[in-house]
Amino acid sequence: MTATIPERPAAASVAPAPPPERRPTRRTPLTWYRGGGLANLLFVLPMVFVFFFFSWSPIVQSVIMSLQKTNLIVSEWVGFDNYVAVLTDPQLGRAVINTLFFALLALLFGFPLPLFMAVLMSEVRRAKGLYSALAYLPVVIPPVVAVLLWRFFYDSSPNGVFNTALSWFGIPPQPWISSAVQAMPSLVLEATWAAAGGSIIIYLAALLSVPPELYDAAEVDGAGIWRKVWHVTLPQLRGILFIMLILQIIATAQVFLEPFLFTGGGPAGATKTILLYIYDKAFRNSLGGDYGEATAVSVLLAIVLAILSWLYFKLTNRWSAS
Amino acid sequence: MSERTIVSASERRRPGTRAGLAVTHVFLFATLVIAGLGPILWLAKAAVTPTQDTLQQPFALWPNGIDWENLSTAWNDIHIDQYFFNTIVIAAGAWLTQLFIATTAGYALSVLRPKYAPILNGLVLATLFIPGIVLLVPLYLTIVNPPLLGDVSLLNSYLAVWLPMGANAFNILLVKRFFDSLPREVFEAAKTDGAGPFRLFWSIVLPMSKPILGVVSVFAIIAAWKDYLWPMLVLPDPAVQPLSVRLPAVQSQTELDVFLAALAIATLIPIAMFLLFQNVFLRSAGLGGAVKG
Numbered sequence: 143m144t145a146t147i148p149e150r151p152a153a154a155s156v157a158p159a160p161p162p163e164r165r166p167t168r169r170t171p172l173t174w175y176r177g178g179g180l181a182n183l184l185f186v187l188p189m190v191f192v193f194f195f196f197s198w199s200p201i202v203q204s205v206i207m208s209l210q211k212t213n214l215i216v217s218e219w220v221g222f223d224n225y226v227a228v229l230t231d232p233q234l235g236r237a238v239i240n241t242l243f244f245a246l247l248a249l250l251f252g253f254p255l256p257l258f259m260a261v262l263m264s265e266v267r268r269a270k271g272l273y274s275a276l277a278y279l280p281v282v283i284p285p286v287v288a289v290l291l292w293r294f295f296y297d298s299s300p301n302g303v304f305n306t307a308l309s310w311f312g313i314p315p316q317p318w319i320s321s322a323v324q325a326m327p328s329l330v331l332e333a334t335w336a337a338a339g340g341s342i343i344i345y346l347a348a349l350l351s352v353p354p355e356l357y358d359a360a361e362v363d364g365a366g367i368w369r370k371v372w373h374v375t376l377p378q379l380r381g382i383l384f385i386m387l388i389l390q391i392i393a394t395a396q397v398f399l400e401p402f403l404f405t406g407g408g409p410a411g412a413t414k415t416i417l418l419y420i421y422d423k424a425f426r427n428s429l430g431g432d433y434g435e436a437t438a439v440s441v442l443l444a445i446v447l448a449i450l451s452w453l454y455f456k457l458t459n460r461w462s463a464s
Numbered sequence: 465m466s467e468r469t470i471v472s473a474s475e476r477r478r479p480g481t482r483a484g485l486a487v488t489h490v491f492l493f494a495t496l497v498i499a500g501l502g503p504i505l506w507l508a509k510a511a512v513t514p515t516q517d518t519l520q521q522p523f524a525l526w527p528n529g530i531d532w533e534n535l536s537t538a539w540n541d542i543h544i545d546q547y548f549f550n551t552i553v554i555a556a557g558a559w560l561t562q563l564f565i566a567t568t569a570g571y572a573l574s575v576l577r578p579k580y581a582p583i584l585n586g587l588v589l590a591t592l593f594i595p596g597i598v599l600l601v602p603l604y605l606t607i608v609n610p611p612l613l614g615d616v617s618l619l620n621s622y623l624a625v626w627l628p629m630g631a632n633a634f635n636i637l638l639v640k641r642f643f644d645s646l647p648r649e650v651f652e653a654a655k656t657d658g659a660g661p662f663r664l665f666w667s668i669v670l671p672m673s674k675p676i677l678g679v680v681s682v683f684a685i686i687a688a689w690k691d692y693l694w695p696m697l698v699l700p701d702p703a704v705q706p707l708s709v710r711l712p713a714v715q716s717q718t719e720l721d722v723f724l725a726a727l728a729i730a731t732l733i734p735i736a737m738f739l740l741f742q743n744v745f746l747r748s749a750g751l752g753g754a755v756k757g
Contacts (some may be wrong), residue, residue, distance in 0.1 A: 203606070
């Protein structure tokens with residue numbers, strides 16, 4: 143692919159001899175090989191192979207399929223019919239609202255909590271390693287195990303694990319995931335527990351990078367502990383906070399495991415998220431799904447997330463450059 | 465000079481602040497033990513407790529009887545042993561695939577730098593913006609019938625899990641950036657001594673890159689161990705499914721105490737790995753957000 147310039151040995155021998163230093167610029171298969179062209183190709187090949195089959199080609203296919211009706215044997219072009227169908231489907235609207243609700247709850251509870259914990263943890267002098275390890279433990283538990291365990295914790299009978307704990311404080315048994323109102327907050331509670339440790343570790347590292355002189359300077363100006371947190375720590379963490387925010391939104395927009403295993407989208411569709419909607423469209427029917435409409439939703443979601451990822455990339459680049 | 469944090473040394477000497485820090489200590493300890501250790505300890509206890517005890521008194525410290533049978537029943541009768549083995553095979557293959565792709569690609573893009581490297585780099589980076597999950601359907605159809613390969617299907621083959629995991633742009637970016645930071649003089653010296661591109665890769669670049677290889681390994685193994693939706697789709701045959709896929713599937717036909725024992729066994733290895741390689745885990749976690757760009 144690099145040896146595109148044809149060999150012209152005869153012409154070269156007849157023509158006036160070129161200056162010797164220009165000779166390496168002539169490209170033949172042999173110079174290509176000697177220049178390491180074959181080795182380059184061998185090192186590039188594995189990456190090109192997997193990316194072609196499992197990334198680039200599916201991306202293109204995704205766009206094509208969203209414009210087709212297919213039963214895997216015959217495909218016909220239908221223009222934007224799939225998009226119109228899903229965008230006018232009230233079920234998708236419901237799924238978007240559910241996903242936004244999940245994202246909002248995760249933002250309200252899941253976002254400030256790790257920051258709060260990390261600030262406290264960075265202040266204690268002893269047992270720091272122990273605290274980090276304890277905080278990270280839930281992240282290590284396989285997510286499927288965590289969800290199945292919590293599903294048992296959420297047992298709505300008075301003898302359920304969480305309900306027993308609540309009874310110690312005189313709180314009556316809660317229905318948890320079996321009620322349409324409490325189901326989504328329950329999922330967010332578990333997801334927050336499962337993910338907080340990772341964020342705590344990231345914030346702990348970021349807190350170490352706050353220049354100590356800033357705290358010294360704030361003290362000279364007479365700032366107390368809370369004012370230092372507000373006027374030094376938080377502004378210094380602005381970059382990483384924004385990055386974590388975008389990462390969390392990207393992750394929550396794709397939430398699948400919790401609603402799928404906890405509630406299967408129920409009760410009464412209260413936890414059916416966008417990904418569950420895509421899954422149902424494509425895979426619920428064992429005879430073959432509506433791949434066209436499923437990919438149409440995927441493409442729409444991908445566009446939104448790609449914009450967020452791009453924003454994230456811009457920010458991290460600026461952030462690591464400064 | 466020791467590194468300082470928000471609370472200064474002089475503030476630490478004040479009684480009010482000291483009391484506050486003591487309260488903080490207690491609060492942190494209680495919260496982290498309850499939230500971090502609590503569920504694991506509860507699961508460990510429930511794994512050897514008869515079903516009725518767990519149902520009626522979930523917090524009883526001393527169960528009426530200890531039922532060690534649960535563990536062996538889970539291991540033998542619901543074939544946790546086999547699914548466990550499948551999980552390990554999946555994780556090991558995913559680890560090898562990702563390490564192989566990321567290092568060869570990183571080496572080509574960072575050290576060898578053929579003329580077309582910027583194009584490939586751009587094409588790989590572009591996939592960072594496409595969330596993997598939205599490729600679900602076309603990727604699934606690719607596995608059912610891979611293009612250009614005729615009438616083969618990768619369904620129920622571990623390649624269906626390993627290979628897509630290899631197409632990980634983030635790994636390549638991490639490794640490439642690390643290779644970029646290696647001293648070029650060492651490469652030049654090795655080349656002068658007659659090392660070819662393969663020798664340079666194997667004997668110079670890889671041994672110098674152990675930290676980043678550790679990070680990529682942790683990411684790869686954790687991702688493979690956690691994965692649920694994808695293996696569920698491409699490994700429909702229960703005989704080849706990993707624990708994460710089998711556990712929800714067997715729940716309805718399994719006695720509760722045995723099922724909780726199965727969950728405990730499934731948690732054991734990740735916890736053990738974490739305790740052994742704590743530093744690598746925590747460093748990778750920090751890297752995950754902080755230096756991603």
